[in-house]
Amino acid sequence: MHLASPIPVLRMFDEERAREFYVGFLGFRVDWEHRFEPDTPLYMQVSRDGCVLHLSGHFGDGTPGTALRVHVDELDALQQELLAKKYRHSRPGIQEQPWGRDMTIPDPFGNRITFTTAGKA
Template identity: 40%
Template sequence: MKEQAIPILRVADAAVSVRWYTRLGFAQEWEHRFEPGFPAFVDIARGDVHLFLSEHTGDATPDTLVYLRVADVDAVAREFGLPVEEAPWAREVHLTDPDGNRLRVGTAREE
């Protein structure tokens, strides 16, 4: 088993969030509910990168910041209609999901 850290993001409506994260290249892997009508807990993945989206109120707080390193930040910038910012360590865009979670998406600079 490969070890990894998976951030958990609090969301109000997992289905809405899954659609938004699809624009970033994520796809839903699975969804769990203890019973029908209960809050959803969803795993989304972009290659080997996973995020958990949780409707459970105690799992996380809105306004979390996640850094996502990608191969092509320009494609993400085009998808969201944003300019790419130049930082000494990477080229980046800053996004906010429908629930107020913040994502800094960047491509590392070539050395």
């Protein structure tokens, strides 16, 4: 038996802002999208490397304010990539923690994504 990594479902309220943040800023790609009908909420999967997220516009899916942690092996490189984009809503910094280093970035919907690496650089 093998358990795979969980796939978090994050609530979104605006598709354009979700794409701007997750695809344009964080560098994820849209893997697939689903709607039950043309005017119904969007449910989609985005991914970058081994990190997979589901974004949902459906009432009851996810809770705004969700916090998740994503391990990254080169946190400084990710920070520099994001800072170079000059995204108007975020200039992420790195915090030293007892367990390693964290870079927390809130999405436009109140969710917090912490990119983390173990140990000191």
